[in-house]
Amino acid sequence: xxxxxxxxxxxxxxxxxxxxxxxxxxxxxxxxxxxxxxxxxxxxxxxxxxxxxxxxxxxxxxxxxxxxxxxxxxxxxxxxxxxxxxxxxxxxxxxxxxxxxxxxxxxxxxxxxxxxxxxxxxxxxxxxxxxxxxxxxxxxxxxxxxxxxxxxxxxxxxxxxxxxxxxxxxxxxxxxxxxxxxxxxxxxxxxxxxxxxxxxxxxxxxxxxx
Amino acid sequence: xxxxxxxxxxxxxxxxxxxxxxxxxxxxxxxxxxxxxxxxxxxxxxxxxxxxxxxxxxxxxxxxxxxxxxxxxxxxxxxxxxxxxxxxxxxxxxxxxxxxxxxxxxxxxxxxxxxxxxxxxxxxxxxxxxxxxxxxxxxxxxxxxxxxxxxxxxxxxxxxxxxxxxxxxxxxxxxxxxxxxxxxxxxxxxxxxxxxxxxxxxxxxxxxxxxxxxxxxxx
Numbered sequence: 001x002x003x004x005x006x007x008x009x010x011x012x013x014x015x016x017x018x019x020x021x022x023x024x025x026x027x028x029x030x031x032x033x034x035x036x037x038x039x040x041x042x043x044x045x046x047x048x049x050x051x052x053x054x055x056x057x058x059x060x061x062x063x064x065x066x067x068x069x070x071x072x073x074x075x076x077x078x079x080x081x082x083x084x085x086x087x088x089x090x091x092x093x094x095x096x097x098x099x100x101x102x103x104x105x106x107x108x109x110x111x112x113x114x115x116x117x118x119x120x121x122x123x124x125x126x127x128x129x130x131x132x133x134x135x136x137x138x139x140x141x142x143x144x145x146x147x148x149x150x151x152x153x154x155x156x157x158x159x160x161x162x163x164x165x166x167x168x169x170x171x172x173x174x175x176x177x178x179x180x181x182x183x184x185x186x187x188x189x190x191x192x193x194x195x196x197x198x199x200x201x202x203x204x205x206x207x208x209x210x
Numbered sequence: 211x212x213x214x215x216x217x218x219x220x221x222x223x224x225x226x227x228x229x230x231x232x233x234x235x236x237x238x239x240x241x242x243x244x245x246x247x248x249x250x251x252x253x254x255x256x257x258x259x260x261x262x263x264x265x266x267x268x269x270x271x272x273x274x275x276x277x278x279x280x281x282x283x284x285x286x287x288x289x290x291x292x293x294x295x296x297x298x299x300x301x302x303x304x305x306x307x308x309x310x311x312x313x314x315x316x317x318x319x320x321x322x323x324x325x326x327x328x329x330x331x332x333x334x335x336x337x338x339x340x341x342x343x344x345x346x347x348x349x350x351x352x353x354x355x356x357x358x359x360x361x362x363x364x365x366x367x368x369x370x371x372x373x374x375x376x377x378x379x380x381x382x383x384x385x386x387x388x389x390x391x392x393x394x395x396x397x398x399x400x401x402x403x404x405x406x407x408x409x410x411x412x413x414x415x416x417x418x419x420x421x422x423x424x425x426x427x428x429x
Binding site: 009012013016017019020023024026027028030031035 | 339340370371372373374397400401403404405407413
């Protein structure tokens with residue numbers, strides 16, 4: 001049901017730029033100072049630096065997500081395929097299993113949890129550790145996910161809850177990480193390691209020989 | 211770059227297969243996974259497996275991957291007739307497949323009809339801009355024709371999109387060195403050093419190229 005996502009040129013490019021900028025930061029001391037400065041300028045200069053993201057554009061991904069028809073359809077499909085079975089199961093559980101105590105939580109809880117965990121139970125004197133079947137359902141849902149992925153293999157219907165948690169990080173990633181990379185790059189102090197190599201080699205060899 | 215253990219494993223399997231022991235299919239899978247270029251061996255053992263109907267049916271759906279691998283090896287060894295047969299079989303099985311289109315374009319390239327191959331690659335790229343293999347084949351074709359400046363142009367365009375592909379940077383560096391454009395080659399080697407600072411190969415190459423360039427400046 002989910003459409004095959006054709007990777008977007010911009011997203012690929014941004015991903016690759018991030019990798020390249022990260023490499024630059026990691027190994028900055030291996031290239032001479034001038035090359036490092038040239039590259040840093042290439043990435044973070046104000047007009048057309050690769051990592052430069054003007055403030056106005058930072059909020060765009062969210063608007064883009066809803067205006068881009070493909071992505072909106074995609075998200076809707078994802079949502080629907082996830083929400084409908086869950087809603088149905090939840091309603092069923094509620095209907096059949098309301099009004100009685102299903103489990104006891106091993107640790108004591110405060111009274112604030114009463115509304116959440118004891119929804120069908122109308123006696124207010126029952127200890128909050130005794131929970132209704134609704135909370136038992138949620139416990140099972142989240143807890144047995146690991147077991148299901150072992151038995152049914154990866155990528156099955158119960159993994160939807162994982163996707164629910166991942167939904168947040170969709171379009172925001174590129175812009176924010178570009179900005180983060182740029183800041184990190186600005187911080188880096190360059191120190192060309194070459195002139196000092198001989199001393200370092202000498203020190204290492206001395207330690208080995210002695 | 212294959213690791214030492216993997217290389218030993220491949221060599222061991224190769225010896226085993228050559229001396230008559232079984233294991234040809236494992237060898238072919240390993241070569242395919244590690245992307246090694248041992249076309250003559252692949253061709254020999256692949257054809258042996260394909261010609262034997264029992265072994266072929268034992269492979270199941272993997273046999274088409276084997277067809278592809280054998281086709282490429284055949285093109286590498288200039289056995290174009292064999293390659294054509296494999297491609298025909300693949301086409302019969304997968305009539306709309308882009309992978310088969312790619313193989314046919316490669317066959318045109320191996321035959322030497324550069325213009326046709328060029329057209330085929332361009333049309334494939336129009337359909338799917340992100341197929342790295344086709345980009346690289348286009349560069350390789352330009353290089354094989356001797357048109358290095360065109361190769362550089364294509365490779366630069368490729369690198370604008372896929373910046374993190376260090377094989378491509380390496381190829382570009384070698385082309386620049388062969389054209390004696392040492393400054394640009396130095397830039398490429400710097401990129402390589404940044405992505406893999408622990409590899410001595412790139413440091414040495416960078417040093418060589420920088421020294422060539424300094425000499426150049428003096429004369």
